[in-house]
Amino acid sequence: xxxxxxxxxxxxxxxxxxxxxxxxxxxILTGDIQSNTRLPSVRALQLQLNISKTPIETAYQMLVAEGxxxxxxxxxxxxxxxxxxxxxxxxxxxxxxLNTPTPDELSxxxxxxxxxxxxAVDNEFxxxxxxxxxxxxxxxxxxxxxxxxxxxxxxxxxxxxxxxxLRNSRRVNCSPEQIIIGSGISYSITILxxxxxxxxxxxxxxxxxxxxxxxxxxxxxxxxxxxxSNNSFGIKKLExxxxxxxxVTPSHQFPTGRVMPYTEREYLLHWANKHxxxxxxxxxxxxxxxxxKPIPSLQSIDHQGRVIYIGTFSKAFTPALxxxxxxxxxxxxxxxESIHHFLSCPSRVEQWAMHAFIEQGHWYRHxxxxxxxxxxxxxxxxxxxxxxxxxxxxxxxxxxxxxLQITVKTRLHEKELLKLAADKGVRVYDxxxxxxxxxxxxxxxxxxxxxxxxxxxxxxxxxxLKEAWSHSFIE
Amino acid sequence: xxxxxxxxxxxxxxxxxxxxxxxxxxxILTGDIQSNTRLPSVRALQLQLNISKTPIETAYQMLVAEGxxxxxxxxxxxxxxxxxxxxxxxxxxxxxxLNTPTPDELSxxxxxxxxxxxxAVDNEFxxxxxxxxxxxxxxxxxxxxxxxxxxxxxxxxxxxxxxxxLRNSRRVNCSPEQIIIGSGISYSITILxxxxxxxxxxxxxxxxxxxxxxxxxxxxxxxxxxxxSNNSFGIKKLExxxxxxxxVTPSHQFPTGRVMPYTEREYLLHWANKHxxxxxxxxxxxxxxxxxKPIPSLQSIDHQGRVIYIGTFSKAFTPALxxxxxxxxxxxxxxxESIHHFLSCPSRVEQWAMHAFIEQGHWYRHxxxxxxxxxxxxxxxxxxxxxxxxxxxxxxxxxxxxxLQITVKTRLHEKELLKLAADKGVRVYDxxxxxxxxxxxxxxxxxxxxxxxxxxxxxxxxxxLKEAWSHSFIE
Numbered sequence: 038x039x040x041x042x043x044x045x046x047x048x049x050x051x052x053x054x055x056x057x058x059x060x061x062x063x064x065i066l067t068g069d070i071q072s073n074t075r076l077p078s079v080r081a082l083q084l085q086l087n088i089s090k091t092p093i094e095t096a097y098q099m100l101v102a103e104g105x106x107x108x109x110x111x112x113x114x115x116x117x118x119x120x121x122x123x124x125x126x127x128x129x130x131x132x133x134x135l136n137t138p139t140p141d142e143l144s145x146x147x148x149x150x151x152x153x154x155x156x157a158v159d160n161e162f163x164x165x166x167x168x169x170x171x172x173x174x175x176x177x178x179x180x181x182x183x184x185x186x187x188x189x190x191x192x193x194x195x196x197x198x199x200x201x202x203l204r205n206s207r208r209v210n211c212s213p214e215q216i217i218i219g220s221g222i223s224y225s226i227t228i229l230x231x232x233x234x235x236x237x238x239x240x241x242x243x244x245x246x247x248x249x250x251x252x253x254x255x256x257x258x259x260x261x262x263x264x265x266s267n268n269s270f271g272i273k274k275l276e277x278x279x280x281x282x283x284x285v286t287p288s289h290q291f292p293t294g295r296v297m298p299y300t301e302r303e304y305l306l307h308w309a310n311k312h313x314x315x316x317x318x319x320x321x322x323x324x325x326x327x328x329x330k331p332i333p334s335l336q337s338i339d340h341q342g343r344v345i346y347i348g349t350f351s352k353a354f355t356p357a358l359x360x361x362x363x364x365x366x367x368x369x370x371x372x373x374e375s376i377h378h379f380l381s382c383p384s385r386v387e388q389w390a391m392h393a394f395i396e397q398g399h400w401y402r403h404x405x406x407x408x409x410x411x412x413x414x415x416x417x418x419x420x421x422x423x424x425x426x427x428x429x430x431x432x433x434x435x436x437x438x439x440x441l442q443i444t445v446k447t448r449l450h451e452k453e454l455l456k457l458a459a460d461k462g463v464r465v466y467d468x469x470x471x472x473x474x475x476x477x478x479x480x481x482x483x484x485x486x487x488x489x490x491x492x493x494x495x496x497x498x499x500x501x502l503k504e505a506w507s508h509s510f511i512e
Numbered sequence: 513x514x515x516x517x518x519x520x521x522x523x524x525x526x527x528x529x530x531x532x533x534x535x536x537x538x539x540i541l542t543g544d545i546q547s548n549t550r551l552p553s554v555r556a557l558q559l560q561l562n563i564s565k566t567p568i569e570t571a572y573q574m575l576v577a578e579g580x581x582x583x584x585x586x587x588x589x590x591x592x593x594x595x596x597x598x599x600x601x602x603x604x605x606x607x608x609x610l611n612t613p614t615p616d617e618l619s620x621x622x623x624x625x626x627x628x629x630x631x632a633v634d635n636e637f638x639x640x641x642x643x644x645x646x647x648x649x650x651x652x653x654x655x656x657x658x659x660x661x662x663x664x665x666x667x668x669x670x671x672x673x674x675x676x677x678l679r680n681s682r683r684v685n686c687s688p689e690q691i692i693i694g695s696g697i698s699y700s701i702t703i704l705x706x707x708x709x710x711x712x713x714x715x716x717x718x719x720x721x722x723x724x725x726x727x728x729x730x731x732x733x734x735x736x737x738x739x740x741s742n743n744s745f746g747i748k749k750l751e752x753x754x755x756x757x758x759x760v761t762p763s764h765q766f767p768t769g770r771v772m773p774y775t776e777r778e779y780l781l782h783w784a785n786k787h788x789x790x791x792x793x794x795x796x797x798x799x800x801x802x803x804x805k806p807i808p809s810l811q812s813i814d815h816q817g818r819v820i821y822i823g824t825f826s827k828a829f830t831p832a833l834x835x836x837x838x839x840x841x842x843x844x845x846x847x848x849e850s851i852h853h854f855l856s857c858p859s860r861v862e863q864w865a866m867h868a869f870i871e872q873g874h875w876y877r878h879x880x881x882x883x884x885x886x887x888x889x890x891x892x893x894x895x896x897x898x899x900x901x902x903x904x905x906x907x908x909x910x911x912x913x914x915x916l917q918i919t920v921k922t923r924l925h926e927k928e929l930l931k932l933a934a935d936k937g938v939r940v941y942d943x944x945x946x947x948x949x950x951x952x953x954x955x956x957x958x959x960x961x962x963x964x965x966x967x968x969x970x971x972x973x974x975x976x977l978k979e980a981w982s983h984s985f986i987e
Binding site: 168172358379385488 | 656726808830834835
């Protein structure tokens with residue numbers, strides 16, 4: 038006999054048929070009632086429980102409908118074979134996901150020997166021990182705050198620390214209130230598009246950082262591409278464009294690697310003031326500069342609150358934290374309260390840890406260390422390219438940042454170069470995806486990120502590229 | 513004499529006037545050039561540097577414009593008093609932020625003795641040591657992945673673990689591909705509104721969870737409030753509404769605490785199938801149930817892919833991690849790739865730690881433990897209310913979750929009750945904010961969260977409430 042317990046306590050919430058259904062279902066799932074067991078007849082259960090037939094019949098029909106039980110005519114209700122049921126459940130994976138893996142899954146599947154991934158950073162010198170210490174410290178000391186939601190704009194003391202850091206290192210002028218801590222540039226742009234109103238045309242570097250451009254496009258903005266090359270920037274086009282906002286990467290243009298000259302910076306600010314426009318300054322790798330002194334941010338010379346400055350911990354520290362920040366001009370702060378439902382800061386625990394990391398001086402030490410490491414990788418890569426390619430490639434965009442650009446003297450197209458490299462197990466990156474208007478310039482350009490590659494592997498990567506491409510060089 | 517070094521190396525990037533400006537500015541800021549020092553005259557510097565006057569004059573004018581230097585007629589340029597400058601900088605806080613603090617800032621400033629905050633959770637029993645161990649473990653073992661961006665939908669193995677957990681505990685049917693890990697409900701709703709198209713009317717529980725409602729409103733949706741009380745749900749209105757989506761909290765309605773009966777769940781699914789509509793099931797505290805067995809999720813009885821299930825680690829674990837998840841029906845997955853620029857997962861390090869935490873069985877132990885703790889707090893609170901208020905209040909919505917509702921037999925309004933409570937140092941919460949149509953029911957209703965309050969403080973809180981309100985009771 039089956040031991041079914043009915044409670045009348047909360048019958049509206051748990052009607053009898055549901056109680057019966059639940060208890061059978063649970064016991065079938067746990068194996069308590071075994072496969073192919075015959076369930077008690079409706080009549081037998083009715084007598085046992087002293088209730089009407091209806092709830093029992095309903096429960097049995099639900100079990101049948103959900104595939105736990107089948108009915109044999111003139112015999113009764115039987116539990117299905119649960120082994121089969123479970124394997125059926127496991128096969129319920131969506132087919133199209135198995136068949137069309139995402140780019141992410143692809144990059145994992147296709148193992149490159151060397152991947153000049155511009156988004157990767159060094160993992161060898163990540164300060165694991167210190168970071169563990171910080172986490173340890175904040176979990177011990179701030180645990181009394183762990184039960185509460187914090188400020189969705191970010192923890193105030195971290196915003197204060199970041200404001201100080203930005204003032205010292207990038208000359209950014211801001212108070213902690215202007216800083217919104219987020220989980221990456223896509224979050225920052227989402228918040229920003231909520232704050233700015235009445236803007237339709239956004240000027241964008243061409244080539245430029247495609248993910249942000251896509252976000253603007255999908256938000257219904259029209260993109261006005263402003264051509265950027267190693268020695269020019271389409272100022273005239275911008276002036277005539279009617280754009281009310283522009284997205285730029287002045288410290289190290291993505292992907293060309295160009296550093297925006299001071300006169301252009303001044304011009305941009307002048308343009309923004311004249312048109313009441315905004316400038317989004319994405320300073321994604323402004324910490325790293327190899328030739329000359331670090332150039333202060335565009336924000337630092339803006340006196341009219343036209344620049345929205347965005348920085349990240351993903352390059353100088355690790356992208357695995359998913360932590361960045363945006364500095365809003367004062368005029369945009371007022372609206373912030375009205376959109377606070379959209380705010381969603383990253384982990385408070387890691388914000389506390391980051392605060393401690395910076396306050397205790399580890400951040401500055403880490404940046405100095407990484408600057409040296411990346412400078413070494415950078416010069417090693419430059420040297421390898423010069424040794425192996427000599428005058429067959431031109432290197433540009435190499436005075437700062439974590440990637441550089443090479444223009445290859447070949448009759449091949451970008452796509453062909455990528456394919457030949459991939460055949461040798463090397464992944465390099467193509468400008469075309471970063472352009473909204475696909476064009477073909479005289480020689481193809483490729484860009485190489487070096488931060489995520491061990492120094493010893495850089496030469497191997499370049500050697501393989503040479504093997505892949507050398508037959509196509511133009512004399 | 514001032515030691516100014518000029519470089520001709522990259523003059524386009526660093527024109528002379530900027531080099532001069534920067535060096536003075538830096539040395540003034542660091543205190544290297546002291547307050548009230550007279551700067552060298554333009555002529556003297558010109559001779560020293562052997563350049564034309566213009567860049568020097570420009571640099572000086574910039575320093576004046578930025579307030580580092582003042583000019584005394586017929587005397588020269590002087591550094592300002594830097595102590596004053598710094599205190600001025602510190603006072604540059606935006607006034608309106610100081611004057612109109614956010615609710616967050618208020619709750620910190622106004623120190624309540626007891627705050628029945630429904631969003632707070634217990635911090636006394638957070639498993640600090642185990643969590644530290646997990647973080648330690650993953651930082652040691654996964655550090656080779658720390659230099660890379662992960663899958664913005666969330667780490668695959670955590671999504672697999674969550675799928676298993678949801679299947680076991682909430683009967684949710686899903687594969688890992690359907691899970692999107694996020695940083696909170698506002699993120700999930702942002703992503704969701706990108707995925708669903710052609711929807712204009714969203715039905716919403718009234719009273720309901722205001723932050724989500726606000727998000728829909730600000731996204732341009734029209735909200736159709738569906739009245740919910742302790743014993744009813746406006747089915748008829750929903751049927752006539754033309755809504756194509758509904759947001760519900762069936763396990764424990766926010767804020768009334770009602771548990772949606774099974775028949776209504778079936779009705780909702782029926783409605784969604786009939787109208788090709790979606791149901792957002794926000795199962796924010798589904799882990800905690802005190803009367804009867806946990807009720808399976810609405811998603812578990814949906815066979816047509818109509819339910820979007822949203823769960824969180826904020827209630828059962830901690831809101832400080834900012835980690836939640838959304839289970840999408842298969843039909844919405846296809847579009848996911850096209851909006852991938854909007855995805856931004858929470859910290860990968862903490863995702864790894866959460867995976868380890870669940871896999872090693874800590875999660876289940878923690879949930880069991882918290883269930884007991886909260887059950888105890890819950891019954892203590894119930895007992896205190898019954899002891900002190902007897903028949904002057906009615907308790908509802910108390911069969912599950914981390915808050916309950918009391919209706920007070922008084923002639924006062926909600927706002928007056930809140931005020932009287934605050935005067936005694938107790939913070940309680942009002943339904944009105946959760947309503948889109950403000951109405952006044954016969955007796956005022958208040959809700960009390962108990963998760964974040966120590967058990968010993970619950971009685972004190974209720975005692976103070978009685979002192980605050982007892983003079984207003986209706987006999």
